[in-house]
Amino acid sequence: MPDPTAARPGPRIRFHRPATSWMDALPLGNGRLGAMVHAGRTRDRIALNVDTLWSGGPRSHGVPDGPATLAEVRRLLLDEGDPAAAGTASHRLQGPNSQAYQPLGDLLVDLAAPADGDCRRELDLTRAVATARTGAGPVRTAFCSAPDDVLVLRLRGDDPFDVTVGLRHPHAEGWTLHPDPVTLAAGGRVPAHVPPPHPDRSEPVVYRPGEGMCFGYAVRVLAGAGTVTADGGSLRITGTREATLLVAAETAYRGWDRVPHDDRRRLLDAVRATLDAAAAVGPYRLAARHEADHRALFGRVQLDLPGDPALDAVPTDDRLARVRAGQPDPGLAATLFAYGRYLLIAASRPGSQPATLQGVWCEDVQPAWSSNHTTNINVQMTYWAAETTNLPECHQPLLDMLDELAVSGTRTARSLYDCAGWTAHHNVDLWRTSWPVGEGRDDPMWAMWPMGGVWLTRHLVDHAAFAGDDDVLARRAWPLLRGLAAFFLDYLVPDRTGRLVSAPSTSPENTYRDPSGREVSLDVMATMDVWLLRDLFRATLAAADRAGHADDDLIRRVRAVRERLPAPLVAPDGRLCEWSAPVPEADPGHRHLSHLYGLYPGTAVDPVDTPVWAAAARRSLRARLDAGGGSTGWSRAWTIGLWARLGDGAAAAEGLRELFTHHTAPNLLNLQPPATFQIDGTLGVTAAIAELLVQSHNGRLRLLPALPPDWPDGAVRGLRARGPVLVDLTWRAGRLTSATVTAAHDRTLVLTLPPGVPGPPRVHVRAHIPTTLTFPH
Structure with a gap:
């Protein structure tokens, strides 16, 4: 029987082919900056975002007869019993649509000579590092640093190589310049108004001179022994075995209720200051600081679901195809759980904006539901x-x-x-x-x-x-x-x-x-x-x-x-x-x-x-699913959490299979039909998996309340219950074997154990002292 606590490679998303779309690219982020890495044979495109780059500006909405309209809606609904007429009247309360999260632009990295062999790409979730290599060509390693607020792309080869670096963006009032011989800067202005895409009407994106958020971003080259040449709108690096690219970005955002500033020099100075500071840190310390920062968050929790160890080396899209064909792969579920935590760390940090419908990643000027x-x-x-x-x-x-x-x-x-x-x-x-x-x-x-x-x-x-x-x-x-x-x-x-x-x-x-x-x-x-x-x-x-x-x-x-x-x-x-x-x-x-x-x-x-009420909720959930519910990634993730609260691990497992089969992209991002990326479902299934293993609502600490039958062996470390209480669990053959709880305060915990597992109904724990319970197997 495999040991669920045995050391395994950290969770990774990997491909043995170039990126072809957003759905197989690899996401990086530090909360403020987002980067979607599309690595190819001869060109790497890294799509960039900044959390405060949105269309529009501050505004308000009022209706002179708002209270009277509300009274009319209520009369039609409560007195006349006419919800259709009430709905029509309620239109008068509606205001402008929300504005849209915007793409910043692309970093383009062109290799001078294509390499033979497979293009192998990997995202290491434990280190928050994306790597790519084609045959014997240079290795490209990318990460998005929170401590230093830059995207870092390192290229290293066994032989000297040449590379051309460029920037592009889709917006108006664009500009490009070389503030110094090793830096390329660009910027522009996003739309004044972006209507949400609508199936029944088409409305254009609106650019207006002098309106809309300004932005600037830049790439700086640290080329080692190579030569860097500023060539029009690009930087050319020749004859190097190693080069590091640093990317920083700024927007003109000054606050949710303030008009953005309109000062290009201010943007450029801020970007250059960030690049200067990062360059002074140096590539190796940048990597070390980034990894330590990420591990401090990501390393708090670990879920192990043993399966076939050979699958650890299989490309993620192939593993996904196996699951869709009915093959078991508990490890892919563990990777998806880890991926949700990774994405939250990448998309939402103290001081950043909240994650949007697409996290901190968005490639469309007119994104679905305005992102x-x-x-x-x-x-x-x-x-x-x-x-x-x-x-x-x-x-x-x-x-x-x-x-x-x-x-x-x-x-x-x-x-x-x-x-x-x-x-x-x-x-x-x-x-x-x-x-x-x-x-x-x-x-x-x-x-x-x-x-x-x-x-x-x-x-x-x-x-x-x-x-x-x-x-x-x-x-x-x-x-x-x-x-x-x-x-x-x-x-x-x-x-x-x-x-x-x-x-x-x-x-x-x-x-x-x-x-x-x-x-x-x-x-x-x-x-x-x-x-x-x-x-x-x-x-x-x-x-x-x-x-x-x-x-x-x-x-x-x-x-x-x-x-x-x-x-x-x-x-x-x-x-x-x-x-x-x-x-x-x-x-x-x-x-x-x-x-x-x-x-x-x-x-x-x-x-x-x-x-x-629980029995009624169960009937409602089953009826909704039998009628075709759970038809989006986020909806299916919600059903898994609901089954967890009902204690039904088998139904939750079926929901997870449905999510993998119909609502998961090759890079494990969540899909909204037909093929629209939303981040909520991936993060929602991470939350649901946590609920399958530990629940702490209504005064009870419930251990393995809804263990899926196809996860017979496993271990989880570091889940957090109300209190706060940290919980570690191991189980074998579908039965809880040990639990370690660590509380922040002295307290008595009321336990709910899985059926058939003997144990105390209560346990008194001392602050910060782990208490381990073992259960006969």
């Missing part, structure tokens, strides 16, 4: 693994965004709804869009969802719980929760029974049939709203208590309003209702699973504490 922060599932899923896989630092950009979004959302709350506090809807961008987007033309199933701030702030509450830090709850979460609670105390409205409801309400992006058979989206109160508001009010009460505000008038109102919320309904067929009544579904296999939020990522539905 924005979509808050009705996608950006949240991107960060689900931050706490459980011990990357709380990488959570910070999302948490920091909340403070800015609350300022924008305060204006939206007052101008659109005449409510106190703050709110946010389903699209957010660099400029902190908080209003319902759609420009008066889009279906309210997207726009009319003022719950974005509630779900996002749940992340801050969870961050405090995993850290065991009441100060975070009192100091950071309380002001945001207080503002959200104030909004919904004003926003909620009584229905005919006296319950307080969130009309007009939607279940994100989904629709149902009204009594006349029309497909409609507005409801009195969708089930997801119930779960979210229960979460909000519970967290608000807890934070108020920690902050010393338990007797505030707002808190007294929260307690009273909480009792008037409706409860989620169970339909006659035993399923959990998605809407306020068991209405006919227009799309029974819809990709969203919003009504199951209370099961995961929420915690209100628990097979132990609320078995009736």
Whole structure:
């Protein structure tokens, strides 16, 4: 039997062929800079991004008759019972669409002579280093350094070689210059406006002179014994066995609510200063500093799922094809788990912007869904693994965004709804869009969802719980929760029974049939709203208590309003209702699973504490999948997390096979049909795998709650539970054999062990002292 703790090569993504598209390129990043490495036989193209390079600029949205429009929508919905007419009226509340995340440009590296042999490429996730080599040609090694804020590309050959280096970008007002003999700089201006691609209409990207964010970037050559020549718009390196390229970039961003500056010299000076500092560090120290920084985060957690050791050397796309053909490969699942953590480290660091729909990587000027922060599932899923896989630092950009979004959302709350506090809807961008987007033309199933701030702030509450830090709850979460609670105390409205409801309400992006058979989206109160508001009010009460505000008038109102919320309904067929009544579904296999939020990522539905709701959630999930649900990568990842919370490892394993088969690119990035890259599914499955192994909600530490049957042997080190508590596990033949827990504080842990595993129901642990439990096999 293989030893799951035995040393194995670190996780890697590898190919034995050149890159041909975004879906087989290799991503690098430091949170601020993104680089997608397309290595070829004679040309390497590295597509570059910077986290603050977005179209547009600061703006606001108000509707003079917003409160009156809301009242009209509610009259049509609550009094007239006409959700179709209410939906039409709600169009008047929609504002401008969000702006789009933008590509920076490309670094082009052309080798003078092609080499014979295979083009072998590899991404070492443990070191965050991409390498490529064709035959006996020079080895290219690339990494994106967080300590020194540069992309580094080293070329080393056994024989002297020549190479030409260039820069290009797709934007307006472009410029190129040589600030010194070994540096090439370029820049330009991104669009003033980028509409989202829409299947029913085509709208152009808009460039306007003097409008839109300016940017600059540069490459510097450290050529060793070679010669560097500035040649027009390129740099030519000749006769060298080793060369190092350093790339730095800057944008004119000054803040979410400030117009970007328009000073090219300022951009160029900032880029040159970064390059000067990196060059002074030198190639070897740059590599050492980068690797130490990355390992400090990535090395906290390790998942081992032993399989055939020979597969470690097989190209990733071939391994993926084997899994699609029904061959077992637990190691590929472990690599995917590690890849999600790698991508979060690469896309989200303290001080950076939050990861977009495409992380920090985007190649299109008009990207799908604007590559924005979509808050009705996608950006949240991107960060689900931050706490459980011990990357709380990488959570910070999302948490920091909340403070800015609350300022924008305060204006939206007052101008659109005449409510106190703050709110946010389903699209957010660099400029902190908080209003319902759609420009008066889009279906309210997207726009009319003022719950974005509630779900996002749940992340801050969870961050405090995993850290065991009441100060975070009192100091950071309380002001945001207080503002959200104030909004919904004003926003909620009584229905005919006296319950307080969130009309007009939607279940994100989904629709149902009204009594006349029309497909409609507005409801009195969708089930997801119930779960979210229960979460909000519970967290608000807890934070108020920690902050010393338990007797505030707002808190007294929260307690009273909480009792008037409706409860989620169970339909006659035993399923959990998605809407306020068991209405006919227009799309029974819809990709969203919003009504199951209370099961995961929420915690209100628990097979132990609320078995009736858990059984109803199980029936709903199975029915959704049987009707074709889980049809996107992120949706399938969500189903795996839901099965984990239900304790069904076999169903989760089937979901993982479906994800590999239908929603995974050759480089293991997540696919949105037909072939659009989104980062959320890859990170979401990492979070789901963590949930299969350890759960810590509702006061219990659950060990191997949903182990997939095709992972009979394995080990995991460093998963993080609430408290915080670090957990290491080993298992053999599908049975838990040992668990080591290390808590930050003295405490008693309530344990839930897998069925048939004898052990103590509670264990007392001392702060920072590992406690190991062994279980007879």
